[in-house]
Amino acid sequence: MAGNESTIVDLADLLRHPEDLDKISFLKSEFTRKKAAIDSQLKVGLKDQLQVTQSGMTSISDGQRTVNQIKEEMMKIDKLCAESQNMIRDFPNINLVSQVHRNFTQVEAMKANIESFDGRLKDLEHLLREDDQDMENQPNILSIHYGLTQLRDIRDDAMDQIKRVSDASLESHLQDYFTRLDDVVEWFDDHLGTACMNLIPLVQAGNQGMVVRLALIIEEEEKSDKKVKALQDAQREYKDLASRFKSMTSGPKQLRGYKEKFLKTIEAHAEPNFEKAEGRFLEEPEKLPKIMAWYFNDLNAVKLGMASLMPKKWKIFKTYTDIYHRMMHDWLVKHIDNPELSPPHMLSIIDWSEKYYAKMTKLGWDQKDLQPHVLDAREIELIREYRQLIVKSVDDWMDRMFAADKKSFIERKPDTLDNNEHGYFRTKTLGDMWRMLKEQTAVAGESGRADVAEGVFDAMFRALKSRQNMWQKMVDDESIKFKQPNADQEGMQVFQDWLIAIANDQIACIDDNEDAGQLGYLTRFQQDLEPLVTPKYMAHASTELDALRDGFVDLGTHCITTFVSLIFKVDFRSTVADFFTSKWYNEYAMKRITTTFDDYIGDYSKVLHHSLLDILIEELADELLVHYLSSVRNKGAKFRRSDPFTEKFKDDVLTAFEFFQNLNTRADLANLVTVDFAIIKQKWRVVDKMVRLLEADKAGVLSVYEEFKREYWDLQMNW
Secondary structure, eight states: OHHHHHHHHHHHHHOOSGGGGGGHHHHHHHHHHHHHHHHHHHHHHHHHHHHHHHHHHHHHHHHHHHHHHHHHHHHHHHHHHHHHHHHSTTHHHHHHHHHHHHHHHHHHHHHHHHHHHHHHHHHHHHHHHHHHTOTTTOTTHHHHHHHHHHHHHHHHHHHHHHHHHTOHHHHHHHHHHTHHHHHHHHHHHHHHHHHHHTHHHHHHTTOHHHHHHHHHHHHHHHHHHHHHHHHHHHHHHSHHHHTTOGGGTSSOOSOOOHHHHHHHHHHHHHHHHHHHHHHHHHHOGGGHHHHTHHHHHHHHHIIIIIGGGSOGGGOHHHHHHHHHHHHHHHHHHHHHTOTTOOHHHHHHHHHHHHHHHHHHHHTTOOGGGSOSOTTTTOHHHHHHHHHHHHHHHHHHHHHHHHHHHHHHHHHTOTTOOEEOTTOOEEOSSHHHHHHHHHHHHHHHHHTOOHHHHHHHHHHHHHHHHHHHHHHHHHHHHHHHHHHSTTOOOTTHHHHHHHHHHHHHHHHHHHOOBTTTTBOOHHHHHHHHHGGGSOHHHHHHHHHHHHHHHHHHHHHHHHHHHHHHHHIIIIITHHHHHTTTSHHHHHSOHHHHHHHHHHHHHHHHTTTSOHHHHHHHHHHHHHHHHHHHHHGGGSTTOOOOTTSOHHHHHHHHHHHHHHHHHHGGGOGGGTTTOOOOHHHHHHHTHHHHHHHHHHHOOTTTHHHHHHHHHHHOTTOOTTO
8 A cells, every 4th residue: 555655646746737638658668677677686586596506405415415325324334333342352551551551642732832922922923023014015925824824733733622620720821821812813914914904906917926815814814714604504413423533623713714804804995985985975076986996997907917817716706796786886875875966966976877887897897797786777867867956956055045145125224235337136046047947957957868858847947937026025015014004114115126137137037139239037048957857848938938038027017006006005195195185175186196106216216227118118107197096086086067177177188298208308217218209198088078078068978978978998888
């Protein structure tokens, strides 16, 4: 059940969007290929395992048969010994004399060995000191090993005999006597370990003699350990019978494990190189093949220079390869399992797998010979993780930048906005955001896989749309605070500056000036995207890019609209409320409004993108017209036939026209304003229709309204 749920989750990750359904055929072929590769590996592994199992069972049967034969022969020998005692006259006396003679010979030999022990040990110490001066060659290492082996056998025999006496004081005294031997053995082991650690450098330096001497020592120790192991097994199973044979109770008594120590030095030699490689890899992941050159140099040295110097049964090249391959596997898996692994490092490891097996093939190894798979056959999973690393990086960057913008926007502290080279207000993170997207696009492109790049671009599209929506929501939420009656107006100017900056940002994203060779951020993003995706995805991307472009326009326009609505809600709240009331006839409210417009345009014309300045002016004209017409609902608004409302309407309209018409000719707005005054004038014709409706007598109201409705279909009776 858990496996099914895991599979569903994996499919959900792969098919997150409707467009991903187009990848099903690719995924199917990829999984089919992967399954075939795994099936092939399983067949080969099963065949090898069956062969090993069959060989093991055969060896066990042969071994059991041999053990039974030995047991039978030993029983025959024991029977013959018992029978011979009755065949020979006075055999008990003869046997007793023989045992006494044998014991005397052993005691005499042991006495001689003990007496010469100290001198022989001093000779070995002298040889070790000589080798200390020439660690690369160690000419005495064979003699030292031979001498130490004899002394260790002497010690083992002496300790074995003293244990039979059961005298603790004698045993303690003898242990003290042999203490120096342990120190010399440790000294020798240091020499041997140093040689094993430097085995590959010795081969590379052409020091074949040292390599051969080392191999002879380890091979001899391997044979000795096998004998000890066989003796221990025999004594454990046939203790009484084995104790009667001197050949089974003399010689080394303990396993020394030099072969195992030798194998550990292979790993110990490689470990520092892996540690050095890790530091360089973290700094320069793209140089992983160069960083790992030592790995293949070592194996090549073993193949060409060491294999012929070692016992064939060791299969030394295979041994080195297995150990090195396991360490490479562990090293790579450790990194890919690291949740903090960056996308460049992940990509380098994914690319390394193919290069690794290609180099191992040159050394004579097939991929099936190298188990486990160096990346556990997780390439597809790693590619998906690589894509998710980039997506996560994009999301994290976008979240951090918007959090910084939100904090600055809400707190509205001074100096939280920038000015670009033209003096326009801009937020501080826009350039950083597009720079980050460009960097992550490059990272996705380095994978060389369209599916990776396309998944990353989908995430970028979502992030950009989300950013647009969050800006719009935040602008709306903050503007409401100032539009409330009796709201605190502190910070409103900074808020208006932010609205201008946000609007400018949207234009910067889409402002293409091909004549000047300047492209907006979105167009440059599209140019980076196109080479990395398939033509089929590009059709989808074009739709997304168009939606983003429209979103930038809408958000920029929304900020300008909000800016204008604040002017009317805050600056003109009392002014608009007096329209068409008794105060209207005696005041110059329209003049005050246009003067305020003039102040705003003068203040913001230099910091607002020139294309948005026209939108600002049009929004001011439209908003003024809407509020002017809606003022008929003002409290106290009346039109008496005796009132000079016609002249007042005319004065208001001419005042507004004068202001908007003169904008195109003002010196301080030269080349900035391109608003067509005729369009504004055409919209304001509705005021004339309103005046005619007010002037009409009762008999003519219906015809005037009908004409009004014909031209403005959305005119409502309740207006």
